[in-house]
Amino acid sequence: MSLRYVLGRLLFFFVVVWAGVTLIFFLPRLAPGRDPVRERLGMMAAMGGMNAENVERLAKAYEAKFGLDQPLWKQYLNYINDIAHFNLGYSLAKFPTRVVDVIAPAVPWTIALLTVSTIIAFTLGTLLGGLIAWDGAPRALRLFLPPLFTFSAIPYYLLGLILIYVFAFRLRWFPLTGGSQILTMPTFTIGYLIELIYHSILPALSIVLASIGFWSLSMRGMMITVEGEDYVTLAEAKGLPGGRVFLWYAMRNALLPQTTALALSLGTILSGSLLVEIMFNYPGIGSALFSAITGFDYFVIYGIVFFIVVAIALATLVLDLIYPLLDPRIRYQKR
């Protein structure tokens, strides 16, 4: 892997994060004549209550950094400085809590749900799509095509709603909401693990069902192209076993664009699964975002969006660094 390639990908990572941070800073300030954070602070101060003192402290801290007496570029630098130190501010709704502490407990839920279901969907979908297009595979596999087509057109969370209704509300096979029983304390026992898995089957299933179609359709398209290549014909002509031609000649080459597609659609996958979490009341980032939106908790909203941007950029970076292992053309490229 050439150093130049790695450095280029690292630079891309930082540019994406910087672009995200800049958008989070400037977009809310483009709204004509109002600062929602200041309005919200004013509203909270007017309501008074036992938190009045805290609200005042919060407002003072906010004015010091982002007050109207500060020039915009200085506010921007203050913001970048805060972000660089992972200081995302305080939650407006649950004041003494920091935004980081609101996000942190939600992160493992989302990461677990998302990685497991994406890996399952990507692997199954890629394999299925490859087999559907492969001449040597059973014809019966083509029966999967129409349902795959249908599912790939449906947004994850709407499929989730239907699954909740059928399997949780009607049949009562699975719990309606949540990530675990409300009263269970998290412990490192098999029982708790089973409970976690039991609660995440439906949300994971809606992500897998909805995305498996996308992967198998794009893989099928690639396989049809690769199957016509000369090197596949040659491999067949020299009498290699069918399975070997399929895996090492056809699949391996068709996988490259598939990996690129995975890197490019990470954002879409994440957005879709955030909405799935909301439908299932699953205690991840999506649900945290939803309650922040309904509570006008701006710092938490911006914090979560920042987290999402960083997570996506990081995942893209990892995929970019894995890519050369699949594609020797990049590995041996010396420029």
Add this chain to the structure above:
Amino acid sequence: MSEFWYHIRRNSMLTIGVITLLLMVVLWLVGYFAVDIKNAAPLSAPTDLPPSREHPLGTDSAGRELLAVMVAGAPTTLQIGLIAGSLGMIVGTILGFTAGYFGGVVDAVVRSAADVALTVPALAVLVVIASVITKTLSPEILALIIAALAWMWPTRTIRSQVLTMRERAYVEVARLNGLNNREIIFKELMPNLLPYLAASFVGAVSSAVLAAIGLEALGLGPQSEPTLGMTIYWARYYNGLPRGMWWWWAPPVLIIIFLFIALFMIAAGLDEIANPRARRTT
């Protein structure tokens, strides 16, 4: 005419997709003339009624008549998708052609910008914008905001198409015949890419609708008019699902699903015309 039918028979995806879409439009028209849209406002009917002869799709917890909500909300969502998809497509076509055809610095800048913008998740950016201006958000403004995030994919794909076409022999012949760049782009490249552009357009509309409904389902859509996504949001907010009020969330979900399947089939059908390699081998 016989050639027309031949294409229809060959391209069943496109046909089924278009027919589904047309059926939905006809159904909507019937609803538009048969249903009083005023009942889509809260407090226009008793609350929480299951479907009956009087209220064909029942009512929700705020006393909206859900059939009226569907009739009033469906075009708003589709309209947002059409505006945002068209704008994104226009910008994408211009950028894609410029970058792919002329190459060089322009290409590098456009390509990097599109890649960065594609990596930052659109929904996250939309949430930031919509959470600030939620009170004054109209469908048109929402469409503009979504359009600002809809140009990257068309730009990227059109650029790569132009890139491969630029080197083809007929473009070379045209250039040797003394055609200038503008003529080559509009007379040689554009017509050849038309089916492809059409497929990308349907795809762009489809993802714009997806973004709009996603925002609405988060409660960040236009507040003044009923929309399909907003209905799902309210049903979620007032626990319509655990309360067994299937008539509240199922109609918007089904309409959206049929809309997406229709758009998806049209895009796939057009893609088959544009890209013969994707054609079924059987």
